[in-house]
Amino acid sequence: MPELPEVETVKRGLAPTFEGAKISSVDQNRPDLRFPFPENFSKRLSGHRVTTLSRRSKYLLADIDSGDVLIMHLGMSGSFRIENDVLGETPGEFSHARSKNPKHDHVVFHLQTQENTPARIVYNDPRRFGFMDLIARPKLSDHAYFKDLGLEPLGNDLSGETLAQLFAGRKSPLKAALLNQKLIAGLGNIYVCEALWRTGLSPKRVAGSLATGTGKPKQKANELAAHIRSTLEDAIKAGGSSLKDHTQADGSLGYFQHSFAVYDREGEACRKPECSGTVSRLVQSNRSTFYCPRCQT
DNA sequence: AGTGGGACCTGTCCGC
DNA sequence: TGCGGACAGGTCCCAC
Numbered sequence: 001m002p003e004l005p006e007v008e009t010v011k012r013g014l015a016p017t018f019e020g021a022k023i024s025s026v027d028q029n030r031p032d033l034r035f036p037f038p039e040n041f042s043k044r045l046s047g048h049r050v051t052t053l054s055r056r057s058k059y060l061l062a063d064i065d066s067g068d069v070l071i072m073h074l075g076m077s078g079s080f081r082i083e084n085d086v087l088g089e090t091p092g093e094f095s096h097a098r099s100k101n102p103k104h105d106h107v108v109f110h111l112q113t114q115e116n117t118p119a120r121i122v123y124n125d126p127r128r129f130g131f132m133d134l135i136a137r138p139k140l141s142d143h144a145y146f147k148d149l150g151l152e153p154l155g156n157d158l159s160g161e162t163l164a165q166l167f168a169g170r171k172s173p174l175k176a177a178l179l180n181q182k183l184i185a186g187l188g189n190i191y192v193c194e195a196l197w198r199t200g201l202s203p204k205r206v207a208g209s210l211a212t213g214t215g216k217p218k219q220k221a222n223e224l225a226a227h228i229r230s231t232l233e234d235a236i237k238a239g240g241s242s243l244k245d246h247t248q249a250d251g252s253l254g255y256f257q258h259s260f261a262v263y264d265r266e267g268e269a270c271r272k273p274e275c276s277g278t279v280s281r282l283v284q285s286n287r288s289t290f291y292c293p294r295c296q297t
Numbered sequence: 298a299g300t301g302g303g304a305c306c307t308g309t310c311c312g313c
Numbered sequence: 314t315g316c317g318g319a320c321a322g323g324t325c326c327c328a329c
Contacts, residue, residue, distance in 0.1 A: 003322060034305075058323075076322055077307075127306045129323060172300065181324080188322055286302060
């Protein structure tokens with residue numbers, strides 16, 4: 001599920017329950033996900049309060065009043081769901097948004113919310129490419145997860161100018177450059193395809209070609225920056241994309257996948273009104289790229 | 298240094 | 314219906 005818009009959607013979904021809540025206990029149902037859990041994971045969280053929930057790139061961060069930051073990454077298949085006392089149900093019975101696959105419920109945070117009601121936040125991840133970690137707040141930006149991360153595509157740093165600088169001299173295909181988290185942090189396979197289509201740029205084009213001169217390439221860099229932003233913002237507005245059975249924290253579905261112009265549309269008509277092309281699939285860096293060879297050049 | 302490819306896992310879908 | 318292979322939203326690691 002999770003590229004930047006999905007992680008942002010998850011953050012917004014969890015915040016009302018998680019922020020200000022006291023963690024009464026944590027069930028850690030296995031020793032590792034992608035990486036081992038940190039030492040005393042449950043112990044370092046239990047009895048403490050979550051102050052703020054935030055996002056950096058595709059990482060979800062929960063500041064804990066102990067001074068630790070709980071790092072959560074969803075990998076390819078991670079999702080959270082909230083379980084509440086549901087009105088009209090047996091008191092104490094948590095029945096909201098039941099897991100379809102309880103054997104992949106790896107972590108359960110038992111909470112006492114700000115409103116002093118019990119709730120649980122459950123992390124489910126069939127492929128276990130996600131992970132959690134605890135890092136002291138002052139050490140966060142120097143930590144290996146974050147120190148090499150590129151700019152936030154929704155922040156003020158993203159512009160045609162900065163894109164041109166980042167891509168200058170790069171011989172890799174534009175697709176690979178945009179997926180490189182050291183340059184721009186948060187884009188993934190879907191939204192790179194979509195942003196390139198919106199801009200009319202071929203994923204195969206050499207990244208450095210956007211950096212030269214002051215005329216057309218520079219203008220393309222400006223357009224690309226704007227389209228990256230609008231693609232992500234549109235997806236967040238739509239509640240992210242729900243592929244497979246992925247849902248938002250409250251169990252509802254995002255619907256941006258209905259707005260995909262190219263992703264997973266191989267063989268279908270290009271959606272640009274004036275274009276008669278057909279969406280193609282190719283493999284770059286071992287990942288599928290979807291694009292219209294006719295209008296993306 | 299920068300790049301491409303494989304590896305990590307499980308689930309699902311498609312063709313035989 | 315069953316089975317094998319391809320493929321899936323991410324990122325780390327290791328050869329070139």
